[in-house]
């Protein structure tokens with residue numbers, strides 16, 4: 128299985144449309160990447176029943192995310208015009224196999240029986256949104272922007288739980304390393320650079336759609352954290 132932690136090449140950060148949009152929508156971006164649930168992991172006050180809720184719901188989310196990434200992969204092969212896009216997305220897709228195995232191990236560790244878990248409203252709505260994005264009507268630049276945002280929120284959030292001064296409980300650092308490691312950060316940067324390259328040549332309609340989709344992803348991420356914090 129491809130290991131994102133060791134295989135990513137260092138990519139330079141470029142400033143483009145996405146950073147402009149993140150500045151413009153900074154309050155929802157901060158709400159998604161510094162949510163109270165994430166901050167509670169970092170400061171050690173996390174309610175473990177919330178963590179268990181997140182674990183079960185995210186397992187279901189990731190199973191729905193696999194076909195979404197597979198769709199991105201097909202489109203990278205057909206529509207991108209850059210052969211390296213496919214490798215970047217393929218690396219992400221391959222790592223989802225490990226991610227599902229990791230969830231199963233965590234499920235046993237935390238006594239979360241995934242077979243009995245029903246997706247909550249925020250999860251269902253997020254997955255419906257992903258399904259809509261898989262339509263062939265949605266432009267490659269738009270789906271790439273969404274793909275980047277989905278991955279980047281987890282990267283930023285969990286990296287925050289590992290930054291200096293954290294009191295993240297030892298039993299939760301595995302989750303934080305899964306998305307907070309440098310390889311995942313570089314992979315997110317590769318996806319961002321693909322999205323930026325596509326946005327450079329996009330029409331104003333496509334740019335408006337990509338901006339809207341970016342904000343919608345952030346809203347879904349906030350709702351997902353909120354749902355997790357609700358516990359049960």
Ligand SMILES: Cc1ncc(CN)c(N)n1
Pocket residue numbers: 185188189192277278280281348351
């Ligand atoms: C809700 C959510 N968003 C993003 C990711 C990162 N793939 C995730 N696992 N779950």
